[in-house]
Amino acid sequence: MIKKISIIIFLGVLLVFFSVVGYGLLLQRQVGLEIIFLDIGQGDATLIKTPFGQNILIDGGPDSAVLKRLGKNLPWWDKKIDLMILTHPHDDHIVGLNEVIRRYDVQMIIYTGIIYDSPAYENWQELVKKYQISTIVVDRPQIINLGDNCDLEILYPRQAIYGQGIDNLNNSSIASRLICEGTKILLMGDAEREEEKELLATNIDLSTDILKVGHHGSDTASSQEFLDKVQPKYAVIEVGENNFGLPSLRVIKRLERSGAVVYRTDQNGAIKVKKDSQNVIILFEK
Numbered sequence: 001m002i003k004k005i006s007i008i009i010f011l012g013v014l015l016v017f018f019s020v021v022g023y024g025l026l027l028q029r030q031v032g033l034e035i036i037f038l039d040i041g042q043g044d045a046t047l048i049k050t051p052f053g054q055n056i057l058i059d060g061g062p063d064s065a066v067l068k069r070l071g072k073n074l075p076w077w078d079k080k081i082d083l084m085i086l087t088h089p090h091d092d093h094i095v096g097l098n099e100v101i102r103r104y105d106v107q108m109i110i111y112t113g114i115i116y117d118s119p120a121y122e123n124w125q126e127l128v129k130k131y132q133i134s135t136i137v138v139d140r141p142q143i144i145n146l147g148d149n150c151d152l153e154i155l156y157p158r159q160a161i162y163g164q165g166i167d168n169l170n171n172s173s174i175a176s177r178l179i180c181e182g183t184k185i186l187l188m189g190d191a192e193r194e195e196e197k198e199l200l201a202t203n204i205d206l207s208t209d210i211l212k213v214g215h216h217g218s219d220t221a222s223s224q225e226f227l228d229k230v231q232p233k234y235a236v237i238e239v240g241e242n243n244f245g246l247p248s249l250r251v252i253k254r255l256e257r258s259g260a261v262v263y264r265t266d267q268n269g270a271i272k273v274k275k276d277s278q279n280v281i282i283l284f285e286k
């Protein structure tokens with residue numbers, strides 16, 4: 001009899017436990033698209049959560065701060081990064097990715113394969129091998145379909161640069177545009193005017209709703225010609241506080257004159273863009 005009661009109590013406890021967990025899962029289920037420009041100090045780290053449950057991380061910032069930020073924006077059980085993009089291997093983009101590879105289940109990586117001599121890049125390449133992560137080396141523009149009505153366009157580089165060196169690594173940055181649920185987000189990495197010029201020369205439609213401004217708002221990027229084509233409604237600058245004159249006041253003026261509302265991670269903290277079938281909502285998280 002006592003045994004029977006114990007079993008009933010045990011089953012009851014199990015039922016309550018799974019109900020609570022199930023309710024928790026339901027509460028945290030995401031509807032629509034979310035893009036979070038993470039506040040990681042001086043550097044770039046952008047998390048995209050697609051309506052189909054994929055997590056895409058573009059760059060990882062200069063240190064392990066990205067882990068805490070990911071922890072805040074992903075449910076505790078979700079340790080999967082479906083796609084990691086390394087725009088270019090400067091420390092303020094790559095160091096945090098090394099921490100992410102160690103702690104998360106990274107399924108796929110996109111990078112250019114450019115040559116650059118740094119301990120962090122060497123470490124990154126060793127980790128990619130160690131964890132046997134599939135890689136795509138960008139050698140041409142391409143479109144990655146993420147689901148119904150949701151594509152990631154890789155716009156730059158236009159040709160293979162694998163195994164090559166470059167004078168200005170910033171101009172090897174992978175530029176991509178997410179077109180999802182009718183919203184366009186252009187992510188420029190640290191691309192400067194030279195890369196912008198190459199994109200302008202292609203005559204592709206660069207119009208966008210949200211621009212992740214190139215090279216932390218430096219005046220070496222975001223030329224007027226480029227902004228005339230992009231015409232962003234919102235511009236996000238990922239930049240650290242008191243950072244050697246970045247972002248440039250001239251760039252902020254150019255962006256505002258182009259009609260964009262400007263947000264910056266050094267002042268706003270993390271910038272979270274949520275998009276359901278109708279509305280774009282922008283939230284800040286200090």
Ligand SMILES: [Zn+2]
Pocket residue numbers: 043044090092093190215216
């Ligand atoms: Zn940078």
